[in-house]
Amino acid sequence: MSTEKENKAIHRRVYEEIWNKGNLDVVDEIFDDNYIFHPLPQRRGPKWYKEMYHDLAGAFTDFHCEIEDMIAEGDRVMVRTTITGTHTREFWGVDPTGKQISVTEIAVVRIKDGKIVEEWGSPDLFSLMQQLGAIPSR
């Protein structure tokens, strides 16, 4: 299997096993101990990733990531997902709204020796905040 295919398979597990099934053991398996999340480089490691999981999956019931597209080259994979869920707990200061959200994210990861070492996340937070009614819609 090519590096690209292997890396896509690893990145796929992030969504299918961690985010969609809540299997947090996979975090320790595929995230490097020194994993860095940009643009918050002070947040790092599998422990922090699990905290982020609990924050998001806790605030949005039925949290689900649908993989729409994957682009891989060399040591990097870019994935486009549609994130859906129902806002049932406080999130970033926004009280629960019961609203169903659907947001695009395109993330880039760098994989080394079968472990995710770095990620550049880019969820459409503007649309998310609009959908939660926290900022005005167009």
Added chain:
Amino acid sequence: MSIEEENKALIRRVFELCDKENSLDAFLDICDSNYVEHWTDHDESLEEAKQLILSIPPISDYSLTIDHLLADGDKVAYRVTHRYTIVETGKKIQMTNTCIVRIADGKIMENWVSPDTLHVMQQLGILPPTEEIGK
């Protein structure tokens, strides 16, 4: 040269031109007339994408840097950072966009975008920091 290498070279050349010419014209020039831009909650045509760019107030000190550039089949995925100063207020803005484009015969047919709108609004002072938005 593989199709991946060709497509990447095209996108790289276009972004280098944008950086040099302080304009996104080079990018718009290689968009097909049926170009579609896919946002989270709606699609935009080439004309609508142009209108959005025209709505930006006068800027100076524009630069564009390519942070990531990957190609796979007929698609190119990139993460780029635009930096500029709003002339009227002197505010410095940094905007990072992550996109996947589909290319056919040297033209961009489709573009899936994850825009940095929230971050830009915060830099402009239009929106408060993320953790204070709900307060």
